[in-house]
Amino acid sequence: MTDFSDALLTSVGLIVNLNQDLTEIVLLSLRVSFSALFIATLIAMPVGAAVALYRFPGRTAIVVFMNALMGLPPVVVGLIVYLLLSRTGPFGVFGLLFTPTAMIIAQVLLIMPIIGALTRQVIEDLWAEYEEQLRSLGAGPGRAITALIWDGRYSLLTALLAGFGRASAEVGAVMIVGGNIDHVTRVMTTSIALEVSKGDLVLALALGCVLMAISLGANGGAYGMKALAERSEK
Amino acid sequence: MTVNADSIFPLELTDLRYEAGDKRLINDLSFTLKAGPRTIILGPNGAGKSLLLRLCHGLINPSGGAIRWHGAQARNPSDFQAMVFQRPIMLRRSAQANVDYALALRGVSRAERKHLTQEVLEKTGLTEFAKRPARVMSFGEQQKLALARAWVLKPQVLFLDEPTASLDPGATYAFEEIIAEIHAAGTKIIMTTHNMGQARRLADEVLFIHQGKLLEHSPAADFFTAPKNPLAEAFIRGDLLWGPNQEMQS
Amino acid sequence: MRAIATVFATVFALGIWLYAGVSAHSAEKFITLTSTTSTENSGLLRHILPMFYKKSGISVRVVAVGTGQAIRIARRGDADVLLVHHRTSEKKFVADGFGVKRHDVMFNDFIIVGPTADPAKIKNMKDLTAALNRISSSKSHFLSRGDDSGTHKRELSLWMKTGINLKKVSGTWYRETGSGMGATLNTASATNAYTMTDRGTWLAFQNKVGQSILVEGLPPLFNPYGVILVNKAKHPHVKAKEGQVFIDWLLSKEGQAAIGEFTIKGKKLFTPNAKKGQ
Numbered sequence: 068m069t070d071f072s073d074a075l076l077t078s079v080g081l082i083v084n085l086n087q088d089l090t091e092i093v094l095l096s097l098r099v100s101f102s103a104l105f106i107a108t109l110i111a112m113p114v115g116a117a118v119a120l121y122r123f124p125g126r127t128a129i130v131v132f133m134n135a136l137m138g139l140p141p142v143v144v145g146l147i148v149y150l151l152l153s154r155t156g157p158f159g160v161f162g163l164l165f166t167p168t169a170m171i172i173a174q175v176l177l178i179m180p181i182i183g184a185l186t187r188q189v190i191e192d193l194w195a196e197y198e199e200q201l202r203s204l205g206a207g208p209g210r211a212i213t214a215l216i217w218d219g220r221y222s223l224l225t226a227l228l229a230g231f232g233r234a235s236a237e238v239g240a241v242m243i244v245g246g247n248i249d250h251v252t253r254v255m256t257t258s259i260a261l262e263v264s265k266g267d268l269v270l271a272l273a274l275g276c277v278l279m280a281i282s283l284g285a286n287g288g289a290y291g292m293k294a295l296a297e298r299s300e301k
Numbered sequence: 302m303t304v305n306a307d308s309i310f311p312l313e314l315t316d317l318r319y320e321a322g323d324k325r326l327i328n329d330l331s332f333t334l335k336a337g338p339r340t341i342i343l344g345p346n347g348a349g350k351s352l353l354l355r356l357c358h359g360l361i362n363p364s365g366g367a368i369r370w371h372g373a374q375a376r377n378p379s380d381f382q383a384m385v386f387q388r389p390i391m392l393r394r395s396a397q398a399n400v401d402y403a404l405a406l407r408g409v410s411r412a413e414r415k416h417l418t419q420e421v422l423e424k425t426g427l428t429e430f431a432k433r434p435a436r437v438m439s440f441g442e443q444q445k446l447a448l449a450r451a452w453v454l455k456p457q458v459l460f461l462d463e464p465t466a467s468l469d470p471g472a473t474y475a476f477e478e479i480i481a482e483i484h485a486a487g488t489k490i491i492m493t494t495h496n497m498g499q500a501r502r503l504a505d506e507v508l509f510i511h512q513g514k515l516l517e518h519s520p521a522a523d524f525f526t527a528p529k530n531p532l533a534e535a536f537i538r539g540d541l542l543w544g545p546n547q548e549m550q551s
Numbered sequence: 552m553r554a555i556a557t558v559f560a561t562v563f564a565l566g567i568w569l570y571a572g573v574s575a576h577s578a579e580k581f582i583t584l585t586s587t588t589s590t591e592n593s594g595l596l597r598h599i600l601p602m603f604y605k606k607s608g609i610s611v612r613v614v615a616v617g618t619g620q621a622i623r624i625a626r627r628g629d630a631d632v633l634l635v636h637h638r639t640s641e642k643k644f645v646a647d648g649f650g651v652k653r654h655d656v657m658f659n660d661f662i663i664v665g666p667t668a669d670p671a672k673i674k675n676m677k678d679l680t681a682a683l684n685r686i687s688s689s690k691s692h693f694l695s696r697g698d699d700s701g702t703h704k705r706e707l708s709l710w711m712k713t714g715i716n717l718k719k720v721s722g723t724w725y726r727e728t729g730s731g732m733g734a735t736l737n738t739a740s741a742t743n744a745y746t747m748t749d750r751g752t753w754l755a756f757q758n759k760v761g762q763s764i765l766v767e768g769l770p771p772l773f774n775p776y777g778v779i780l781v782n783k784a785k786h787p788h789v790k791a792k793e794g795q796v797f798i799d800w801l802l803s804k805e806g807q808a809a810i811g812e813f814t815i816k817g818k819k820l821f822t823p824n825a826k827k828g829q
Contacts, residue, residue, distance in 0.1 A: 102569045105562070154628035154786055162788065164629050165583060165614055200390035202360055204403050204450075205379055214402065218393045246614035249597070264733030265592050266758035 074272030081273060082280070093277065096254040099167055099241070100234040103174035107230060111179040112223070115186030116216065120194055120208035130187065136180035141173075142239030148173040149243050165246040170254070173240040178230040185226035189219045221293050228289055232282060255281075309370040309381050309457050310336035310489065312357065318365035319352060319513075326352055328513040330366070336457070338505035339490040341521075343497075345542050349513040350493035351387075354460050357491070358384050380407070383451035384460040387467070389443035391435035396427060399435050400450045407454065421453040425479055441472030448476065452483050459483060461492040465499065477503060497537065501525060509533045511542060581610040582793045585630035587701055588731045590776075591615035593751030593820060599809040603800050609793050617731065619699030625649065625779075628786030631794040633779045636749075637701040641777040650779035651791075656801050657810050657821040658775040661705060662753060663766035664736075665691075665745035673745075674765045680712045682766055687715055690724040692744035696735050697727025701774075706747045709771055736762075749774060754815040775824070778802075801825070 081089050118129055150156050152164045152172070163169045193215045194208070201211045216223065238256035245252030247261060255278045262271035312334045319327035327349050334340055342350045355361045357368060359379050391399050397418055404414040422428045425445050430438055435446060444464060451459055461480070465473040480503065484490050494500055500507065504521040509530065517530040528534045532542055590596060591613060600611045614624065618635045625633040626649050633650065635641060644650045663673070663682065671689040673682040686693050695717075696703040710717055721727055726744070728735045732752045739746045740760050753764070766772075778798055783791040800806045807823035814820065 098569050101565070105566060105569070154788065156627075159628075165612065197390055197392070199355075199360060200386065203358060203379075203382075203384040203386075204454075205406050210406065214392060246612070246616075248612045248614060251612055261592075263737070264588065264731045265752075266733055266736060266756040268737075268758060 070269060070272065073269045075276060077269055077273035078276035078280075082277060089274075089277065091250065092253055092255055092258055093281070095167065095252075096235060096256075096278075097281070099170045099254060100174060100231060102171045103178060103234050104227060104231045106171070107175045107179045107182055108227060110175075111183035112186045112216075115183040116190045116212055118183075119187045119190035120212065120215075133180055133184045133187065137184055139177065139180065140239065141177055141237035142243065144177045145173050145240030145243035148176065148240065152244065164244065165248060165252060167245070167252055169244040170241045170252060173244045174234040174237070177237060177240055178234050181233055182226055182230045185229060186223060189222040189226065190215050193219050224289055224293070228286060231285060235278070235282065307372065308336050309372065310334065311371055312458075313369045314357070314366070315369070316366035317353075317356065317363055317368065319349075319356060319361070320364040326513050327356065327363070330513075330515050332508060332515060332518050334489075334491070336489045338520075339484055339503055340492070340506050340508065341500045341504035342491065342493040342508045342510060343500050343504075343536075344493075344495065344510035345536065346495055347512075348495075348510045350495075350510055351462050352513075353510065354384070354462050354491070354493055358382055358460050360384075381457040382460065383454050383456035383458075384462070385444070385447045385451050385464045387463045389440070389447040391443055391446065393436060394434070395432050396435045396438065396446050397422065397431040399446065400453055403450045403454060417453050421449045424482070425449040425452070426475070441468050441475075444468060444472070445476060445479065448479055448483075452479070452488075455486075456488055458489040458491060461490070463493055463495070466494075466496075473499075497539075509536070511536075579610055580608060580793065581612050582631040582790050582797060583612050583614060583629070584632045584634060584797070585614045585616065585621040585624045586634040587618050587621055587636065588615045588733070589700075589702060589749045589752045590634065590636075592733060593749075593755055594815065595751065595810065595813050595821060598813045599806070602809050603797060603806070606800065606805070607793075607796055609796060611797060617696075617698045618701030618704065625781050628781060628789060631781055631790045632797055633781060634776060635701055636774050636776045637704050638775060638777065640701075640704070641779060644779060649782055649785055651782050653777045653779050654798065654802055655824050655826055656776050656778045657807075657823045657825075658773060659750050659821050660767065660774050661702070661747055661772040662750055662764050663745060663747055663772075664739070664753060664762050665765050666743040667761055667763045668743075669765060671745065676766055677769065679709060679766065679769050679771050683710060683713050684715075686745055687713065687720075687724070692742055693725050694735050694739050694742075694744045694746040695725065695727045696732065697729045698731070700731075702732060702747065702749060705774070709747070751815065751820050754818055754820060776821075 115133075118126060118133070148169065149164065151158050152161070152169050153159055154164070163172070194211070197211070197215070201214070206214070236256065238260050241252070241254055242257050242260065245254070245257065247253050247257040253261075255274060259271045259274045259278070262268070262274065314333070315331050317327055317330040318325065330353065342353060344350050352361070356363055359382075392402060394402075400418045400421060401414050404417060409417070419428075422431055425448065427442065427446055427449060430442065430446070435443060438446065448464070465476050468476060477499070480490060480492075490503075492503065504524075506520050507517070507524040508515060509517040509524070509528075511532055517524065517528060517533045519529065524533070525537065528537055536542055586596065592615075596613055600613070604610055614621075614630060616624065618637050618640065621633060621635050622640055622644055624630050625644065633644065634656070641650070641653050645653050665671070665673070671686045671691040673685050676682040695706055707717070717725055728738055730738075732748055733756065735746055736748060736752070736756055737758055738744070740758055740762050743761060745765070778801055780791060780794045780798055781789045783789045801810075802825040807825055810821050810823040811819070
């Protein structure tokens with residue numbers, strides 16, 4: 068049990084003293100995961116909504132496939148991106164391996180399925196509820212989509228949080244494509260892995276506490292936003 | 302968007318058929334409706350009234366037969382129609398925003414929308430709810446809001462599918478008052494109900510539907526005093542159209 | 552409408568900030584060095600690389616993985632310089648044309664660690680093969696890294712002299728963790744097992760509960776390092792010039808001194824051994 072209390076104390080110490088290494092690592096982690104969330108949402112949310120609203124041949128296959136991809140292990144995604152970005156790979160000429168950009172690419176691929184699948188579910192349920200009324204008012208799926216997304220904004224926000232959580236918590240993908248390079252591609256999760264491999268379990272756990280604090284902050288913030296919005300509507 | 306510009310009436314249905322699976326739910330329906338009289342589509346539950354309304358409004362496509370509006374080739378008939386359903390479907394936004402949305406879909410400018418929305422909320426007595434989330438309103442108030450949303454579009458025809466089925470008498474009265482106002486302003490009312498009292502109160506003409514067939518189409522006065530169809534007569538009397546009663550066909 | 556515009560503006564600004572942060576490092580001069588986790592975890596690179604940066608202005612980005620993976624990364628041209636400790640693989644790397652030349656740079660050693668209670672009674676033995684045989688016959692747990700690393704390859708070569716068929720006993724007293732040195736040491740500590748580790752990782756390791764050094768200083772445990780420049784002929788984009796500057800510095804008096812002065816908890820770890828006139 069002392070390991071846990073030591074870890075908690077260490078983490079508080081790290082945060083309070085604004086440890087420089089830690090700040091650098093935290094900022095990079097946030098930058099990578101938020102960038103990935105941004106790009107993944109831009110691609111996956113419209114795709115999820117489109118699959119929800121339109122019927123076309125092969126739709127069921129796409130839905131099943133999207134759902135299944137949510138279970139992709141991060142290390143497999145990392146491996147695939149590594150092989151694509153490696154100098155001997157198809158995109159090697161860009162020299163992106165072992166850079167934060169590679170990490171963002173890997174995380175985008177990792178979280179697109181979950182954002183797409185959850186968006187699809189939310190929009191599908193909303194459309195089932197609203198379709199008749201919206202069509203009566205003259206809005207087919209194309210025109211209704213903005214109204215649906217706005218209407219489902221809180222559920223969709225949860226989808227985004229799920230995506231962010233998956234990105235910021237994974238270590239397999241960023242380790243392989245980033246290389247855990249000190250000051251360049253070292254993020255929270257790879258730092259934790261490194262400290263474990265060095266046997267410094269207390270520091271690893273402390274970093275884990277910091278990571279949890281960030282996740283709590285993100286989720287708490289989202290919840291607070293929702294509460295504020297609801298209060299202002301009254 | 303005035304009601305009288307280039308009327309889409311008369312509405313002509315010819316041999317309309319609708320099948321789901323191997324069941325024929327609408328069976329060779331033919332009739333013509335003119336703008337003007339309040340049309341009540343009357344019949345027991347399961348007669349196909351709601352289905353008929355949705356076919357006319359264009360929400361469902363028929364399996365056979367034709368639905369023809371006047372001059373329908375030239376423009377989209379749904380631009381001139383609106384519908385209120387049995388349950389109000391409101392977006393998760395304020396009452397005012399829900400009405401505003403319907404106008405925005407029709408391309409009305411922002412200033413116009415604000416003015417029209419305010420006006421219709423006043424006319425339906427919903428001004429106090431304007432900025433509140435529509436979904437926290439009571440069921441009756443939401444149905445009124447649905448009516449307001451339809452009214453603000455100044456449609457040539459307003460379809461209503463058993464809109465007061467779940468409302469208490471007070472709310473029903475208020476609702477029917479507004480329908481009267483809408484009708485007076487020039488909108489054709491086509492409403493379904495299985496409630497005899499409501500039919501008597503509101504109808505100018507009646508279409509009696511049973512098991513997907515049109516059994517009688519008469520002016521209201523004639524229908525209620527001297528119905529031509531035996532099943533219609535039985536229905537008016539208050540009988541359940543079931544079992545042995547169904548053997549009586551016109 | 553205004554709300555949507557504000558949201559877009561915020562998101563756009565956020566996007567710029569994120570992108571700026573993420574591409575911050577792309578302007579400076581750097582080379583990519585792939586090396587092993589044991590080298591990185593010892594802290595040696597953290598000690599000497601800033602010195603090199605000060606001298607040359609070239610930043611060295613270290614990707615630290617197992618030896619096998621490091622060599623594969625270098626073969627694919629994803630790194631400019633290779634620094635590992637498995638002579639056979641290094642020679643093959645150069646022979647296959649992926650490396651320009653192999654240079655001696657430093658050496659340290661491996662040690663056998665295990666439970667302080669030492670059930671197999673191998674403490675201070677001078678015959679390594681006999682010690683390993685004792686572990687086997689006493690069925691004491693021995694952890695192998697099983698990850699194709701330099702350490703792993705060396706460990707396998709030591710077992711070869713005992714004639715034991717490791718495949719047959721894997722999963723019984725002989726267990727393969729498939730992990731790095733740190734994870735393996737963690738497991739050894741937790742399960743009272745013997746294992747072979749490099750001295751550097753051991754000295755820096757923080758979780759030595761119930762474990763001690765039992766066998767050390769024997770010739771088969773000698774661990775030499777080699778540094779190789781990836782061949783520009785095979786991979787045209789390799790930063791051959793800067794890479795060579797780094798290698799030259801490592802082999803220079805200054806670089807060698809930096810390696811030699813590095814200590815962990817007061818103990819010297821690496822012995823520089825670059826050949827004169829390389």
